[in-house]
Every structure is written in C-alpha cells, then in structure tokens.
Amino acid sequence: MQDPKLPKAATESTRQKNSALDGRVFDPLDLERVRRGFIAARTEPLIVDQQNRKVIDTASYDFLRDGRECPDTVNPHLWRHATLNAHHGLFNVAPNVWQVRGYDISNITFVRGEKGWVVIDPLTADSTARASLELISRHVEQRPVTAVIYTHSHADHFGGVLGVTSTEDVEAGRCQIIAPQGFLHEAIAENVIAGVAMSRRAAYQFGPLLAPGPRGHVDSGLGNSTPTAAPSLIAPTREISFTGEELLVDGVRIIFQLTPETEAPAEMNFFFPDHGWLCMAENCSHTMHNLVPIRGALVRNALNWSKYINESIDLFAEKTDVLFMSHNWPRWGRQDVRDFLTLQRDLYRWIHDQTMRQANHGMTALEIAELLVLPDEFLAHEHTRGFYGDLVHNVKAVYQRYLSWYDGNPANLNKFSPAKVGERYVDLAGGADRLLDHAEQAFQKGDYRWVVELVNHAVFAQPTNQRARILQADALEQLGYQSESATFRNAYLTAAQELRNGPPPRAEARVRARGLIKAMTIEQVFDTLAVRAISENLSGVALTVNWLFPDMAGTPDEKWVLGVSNRTFYYSQNRHDENASATVQISRKLFLEVIAQLTTFADELKSGGATIEGDAAALLKIFSNLDNFSTGFPIVEP
Numbered sequence: 123m124q125d126p127k128l129p130k131a132a133t134e135s136t137r138q139k140n141s142a143l144d145g146r147v148f149d150p151l152d153l154e155r156v157r158r159g160f161i162a163a164r165t166e167p168l169i170v171d172q173q174n175r176k177v178i179d180t181a182s183y184d185f186l187r188d189g190r191e192c193p194d195t196v197n198p199h200l201w202r203h204a205t206l207n208a209h210h211g212l213f214n215v216a217p218n219v220w221q222v223r224g225y226d227i228s229n230i231t232f233v234r235g236e237k238g239w240v241v242i243d244p245l246t247a248d249s250t251a252r253a254s255l256e257l258i259s260r261h262v263e264q265r266p267v268t269a270v271i272y273t274h275s276h277a278d279h280f281g282g283v284l285g286v287t288s289t290e291d292v293e294a295g296r297c298q299i300i301a302p303q304g305f306l307h308e309a310i311a312e313n314v315i316a317g318v319a320m321s322r323r324a325a326y327q328f329g330p331l332l333a334p335g336p337r338g339h340v341d342s343g344l345g346n347s348t349p350t351a352a353p354s355l356i357a358p359t360r361e362i363s364f365t366g367e368e369l370l371v372d373g374v375r376i377i378f379q380l381t382p383e384t385e386a387p388a389e390m391n392f393f394f395p396d397h398g399w400l401c402m403a404e405n406c407s408h409t410m411h412n413l414v415p416i417r418g419a420l421v422r423n424a425l426n427w428s429k430y431i432n433e434s435i436d437l438f439a440e441k442t443d444v445l446f447m448s449h450n451w452p453r454w455g456r457q458d459v460r461d462f463l464t465l466q467r468d469l470y471r472w473i474h475d476q477t478m479r480q481a482n483h484g485m486t487a488l489e490i491a492e493l494l495v496l497p498d499e500f501l502a503h504e505h506t507r508g509f510y511g512d513l514v515h516n517v518k519a520v521y522q523r524y525l526s527w528y529d530g531n532p533a534n535l536n537k538f539s540p541a542k543v544g545e546r547y548v549d550l551a552g553g554a555d556r557l558l559d560h561a562e563q564a565f566q567k568g569d570y571r572w573v574v575e576l577v578n579h580a581v582f583a584q585p586t587n588q589r590a591r592i593l594q595a596d597a598l599e600q601l602g603y604q605s606e607s608a609t610f611r612n613a614y615l616t617a618a619q620e621l622r623n624g625p626p627p628r629a630e631a632r633v634r635a636r637g638l639i640k641a642m643t644i645e646q647v648f649d650t651l652a653v654r655a656i657s658e659n660l661s662g663v664a665l666t667v668n669w670l671f672p673d674m675a676g677t678p679d680e681k682w683v684l685g686v687s688n689r690t691f692y693y694s695q696n697r698h699d700e701n702a703s704a705t706v707q708i709s710r711k712l713f714l715e716v717i718a719q720l721t722t723f724a725d726e727l728k729s730g731g732a733t734i735e736g737d738a739a740a741l742l743k744i745f746s747n748l749d750n751f752s753t754g755f756p757i758v759e760p
C-alpha cells in the first residue's frame with residue numbers, strides 16, 4: 123500500500139511522454155567538457171558549517187552518477203543535464219586557471235597570480251568556498267588569496283567570501299575585492315522589500331525541501347542543489363566603472379566589460395588579454411536562463427542581455443580560446459566559443475523579439491506562451507534549452523516588462539481572489555464531488571494542466587477536502603515528472619509535497635542573512651521598516667523622530683528624519699526637524715544590530731548604546747507598530 127504522504131509512480135501517460143524523448147544527446151562533447159582537466163574530487167561528500175549542520179551532501183546525488191538509465195519519473199533531457207551537473211571536483215581549465223565545481227550551485231574559479239590566487243566568485247557559503255580552497259591547496263598549491271572578483275550581485279557569487287579571505291586581510295590590503303559598479307547596493311536591494319516572500323517562493327524554485335532522488339529533487343538547472351547556509355559579504359574595495367577598464371590584479375592583466383541590467387542589475391564579464399580567457403559571469407550558462415525567476419524578482423532586460431553578449435563577441439571573441447562561466451562547465455576553442463556566444467546572444471533576442479512581435483499582433487502573454495515553440499536552431503543545443511528558465515515563463519516576463527501582468531481584457535481587470543472564485547466554480551460544477559469526478563476523468567486522459575486549473579478551485583474553496591488535495595498533488599506531480607526545466611519540476615513537486623503534508627511549519631522570519639545586513643544603507647533599513655508598518659494602528663499618528671548616527675559623521679548619512687504621515691513612514695536624509703518629537707542617537711553599527719535582532723532598542727537604551735532626547739513614546743509609536751512576518755506561509759492553498 124502506497125503511503126499517501128509520499129511521491130507516486132509515473133502514470134502511463136507520463137511514461138509515454140518521457141520515453142518519447144529518451145535517447146537524444148544534444149551535444150556529445152558536453153560530457154567531454156565536464157570531465158576535461160579533472161584533477162581530484164573531495165573524498166568526503168558532506169560539507170558542514172561551523173555548527174556542524176549539513177550545507178551540502180554530494181552523496182545524495184550519487185543516483186545521477188552511476189551511468190544509470192533515466193527513470194520514468196524524470197524528463198530524459200533534464201536527467202542528462204543533471205548527470206552533467208553532478209560531476210564534481212577540481213578541474214584545470216587552462217594553464218593557470220582552475221575551477222572547483224559541484225560543491226555549490228555555482229562555480230569558484232582560481233587564477234594563478236604573481237603572489238597568490240585570484241578568486242572569481244567565492245560561492246554561496248563560507249564552508250563550500252573553504253572546502254574548494256582546501257581542494258586546490260592540496261592538489262595544486264597552497265597560496266594566499268590576493269584578490270576576489272565578484273562577477274555580479276547574486277548571493278551565490280559572493281556569499282562564501284569569508285571562506286577564502288578575511289575582513290582583516292581585506293582591511294590590511296592583503297586581499298582586494300573587485301566588483302561591478304553598483305554591486306553593494308544591488309546585492310542588498312533585491313532582498314530588502316520582498317525578502318520574506320521571495321525566500322519562501324525560492325523553496326519552490328530550488329526544491330530544498332524535496333528529498334533527492336528519481337521521484338524528488340534531481341537538479342536546479344544551474345547546478346544540482348543549493349547549499350543551506352546564510353551568505354556573508356565583504357564590501358568591494360574596487361568598483362569597475364566602465365567597459366574597457368583594465369586592471370593588473372596580482373600581476374594578471376584583466377579587461378572588464380560592464381553589463382548592467384542583464385542577468386543581474388550589477389554584473390560584468392572580463393577578459394584576460396595575455397592568455398585568451400573569457401569569463402562570461404552568469405550572462406551565459408549551459409541553459410536558457412530566467413528573464414524572471416519563478417521565485418519572483420524584477421523582470422530582467424532581455425534586450426540588454428542580448429546586446430551585451432553581442433558586445434562581448436565584438437570585444438573578445440576573436441582572441442578567446444577558453445570561455446568559463448559562473449555556473450556549469452567551460453568551452454574550449456575559438457570557433458566553439460564564437461558559436462556558443464552567438465547562440466546565447468540570439469536566444470534572448472529571439473525570445474524578446476518574437477514575444478513583442480506577437481504582442482503587437484494583439485496576442486496576450488498566455489496566448490504567446492502557448493504559441494511560441496523554440497526553433498530547431500536552439501532546440502538542437504543543450505545550452506539553449508530550458509533547464510533553468512523555461513520559454514513559457516520567459517515569454518510572460520518579456521510581456522510583463524513592456525505591458526504588465528494585465529492582458530488588456532477587462533474581464534481580467536478585477537478578478538475574484540482564488541478562494542472566492544473557487545467557491546463559485548465548485549457551485550457551478552454542482553458541488554466539489556462533481557467537479558472532482560470531472561477532474562479525475564481528465565487525469566485519466568493525462569490532461570494534467572486542465573486538472574490542476576480545475577482542482578485548484580476546489581482546494582481554494584475547500585482546503586481540507588482530502589480528495590481534492592490528493593488529486594491536485596497527483597496531477598502536479600506528473601507535470602513535474604514531465605518538466606524539462608528543473609525549476610518547474612521543483613515547483614510542481616514541492617507543491618505536491620505540501621498538498622500531501624501541509625506547508626512547512628511557520629516560524630518567525632528571522633533576518634535571513636545577518637552578514638548582508640551589515641552592508642545595508644540607512645535608507646534600505648528605513649525601507650524595510652516601512653513595509654512592516656501596521657497601517658491599521660497608525661490612524662491619526664503624525665510625528666517625526668530625528669536620528670543621529672555619530673559613526674557616520676561627515677557624511678550625508680549622519681542625520682536623518684523619520685516621520686509617520688497618513689499611516690505611512692517617510693524619511694529625509696542629511697537634515698533634522700526642529701519640531702521632532704524626539705532625537706535618537708545610536709551608531710549605524712548598533713542600529714543594524716538592532717535590525718538584525720542581535721540586540722534590542724530597549725537594551726541599548728538601558729546600556730547607553732543608544733540615547734533618546736524628547737518624547738520616548740514617539741519612538742515606541744513606530745517600533746511597536748511594526749508587523750512581523752513568518753516563513754512557511756501557504757502557497758497552494760488559501
């Protein structure tokens with residue numbers, strides 16, 4: 123008897139769909155590329171943090187490595203991609219370039235400088251970055267880290283920096299940190315306003331709550347799995363501010379190309395002119411990327427993205443012999459590199475142009491997503507297929523960027539919420555059982571997309587209806603088994619798991635990464651506080667509080683006014699209000715510790731870390747009316 127809480131087998135319909143795809147290898151050279159230059163792998167599969175908690179365990183992905191045939195519960199194309207991502211170890215990429223891959227979702231790259239290692243992208247977690255440095259120290263050479271380059275502002279490319287260097291080494295000038303212009307602001311900004319919602323939704327995208335295995339997690343598209351650890355951050359000591367800027371980094375000449383508003387808001391590619399190595403950051407990968415990730419984010423600029431790859435071709439392709447990236451494996455050979463870059467450039471341009479072409483014919487996002495099929499030129503290559511991003515989602519991203527989520531049809535202008543519309547659909551069907559009878563017939567025919575649309579109404583109308591929850595889980599699961607995109611698979615299977623077992627326990631959303639908070643600006647802190655304002659409690663409240671941050675003396679951040687007006691917060695920099703109810707004095711450093719919940723205002727007032735002049739109740743009016751968020755909120759049920 124099948125345990126109702128566990129994943130199920132593939133249906134006949136899924137088996138047929140998946141087996142029809144089996145056996146196709148897009149680019150046989152990819153297997154050579156992932157193996158090329160292999161030196162050694164870690165012998166211990168488990169990487170733990172300083173509290174001995176699991177960060178990553180490569181052994182749990184051994185099922186991908188035995189040359190085993192694709193199980194019928196995985197899309198065969200995704201299976202092959204996952205088996206390529208599952209290669210892990212230290213690899214020699216070029217005479218003085220090494221990569222450690224497969225111990226994190228991203229790659230760490232080591233370039234031999236005159237005195238030490240130039241590290242490109244120190245991974246997500248200190249522990250995985252440290253393990254990578256140990257691997258190269260053991261098998262190549264033990265050297266100090268003289269520079270760290272962050273290619274872009276996403277946490278999987280800087281979060282492990284403390285695993286390869288220290289704040290002391292950076293402050294003493296023994297290690298420089300190089301990043302694209304705007305890096306620090308953007309590294310924080312993406313997580314400020316929507317942080318809690320985004321991290322909950324990210325669990326659907328990356329699938330960390332799924333058990334690895336043929337009926338569970340197999341891949342994340344950019345790598346097998348994401349490490350479970352909070353990122354740290356050391357601020358850059360040198361920002362790259364223009365394309366063509368050249369630096370001598372520990373004796374190695376590097377030419378930078380800024381690519382803002384592409385895969386990340388702050389990102390850069392760079393070229394080693396004396397050696398013919400090109401780093402394309404995350405602007406290229408061995409997969410179609412996301413124009414908006416399903417975890418949610420601001421929509422990315424597909425047009426810029428394609429234009430900057432074109433610029434990389436113009437600037438560097440003629441002299442490039444090795445191309446490496448922040449995820450997946452490198453490419454070798456001048457012609458191969460040019461062909462690869464050309465296809466990547468054209469992919470984002472094609473999605474952009476064809477979406478807008480159809481939009482200008484009056485088609486809507488859903489219609490365009492249903493209509494567009496990736497042309498054979500892209501389907502023929504592993505790296506332009508959707509293992510991470512998915513065409514049907516990217517089309518909607520492009521549409522949204524120009525025309526918003528609204529399709530222009532007023533029938534969709536002010537729709538009922540899912541629970542309200544669910545009740546009405548259940549009613550229309552003649553009750554939940556009638557609706558579910560119909561959905562079960564559709565399930566038998568393998569029409570899973572229709573099943574999930576229909577049964578979603580029943581689950582939102584009657585969230586405790588077990589028959590509805592189980593049928594919905596079963597249909598979502600089959601969609602997951604059929605998905606080529608790892609992120610779609612993770613989302614479908616996580617949804618199925620939560621319908622069978624409920625969402626993860628609610629816990630207070632602690633600040634995700636205290637390491638990141640230290641880099642927040644005062645403005646970003648006030649913005650995070652403002653989205654926590656409990657508007658209902660602020661009727662009639664109108665006040666201002668002056669803030670003095672003595673450790674910011676001499677900068678515009680020394681003085682701030684924070685006010686409450688019409689149930690919202692507002693602030694002004696570089697001035698005080700002479701009619702303010704109170705003036706608070708606290709160092710920026712302590713203020714950030716209050717925000718990170720390492721200490722409290724009350725404690726700091728008691729111990730003298732903070733002082734308040736005037737009406738202390740005014741400050742309390744603000745801080746006692748801040749909402750608290752919790753993780754684990756429901757997604758696939760009301």
Ligand SMILES: [Zn+2]
Pocket residue numbers: 228276278279344404448449
């Ligand atoms: Zn990344």
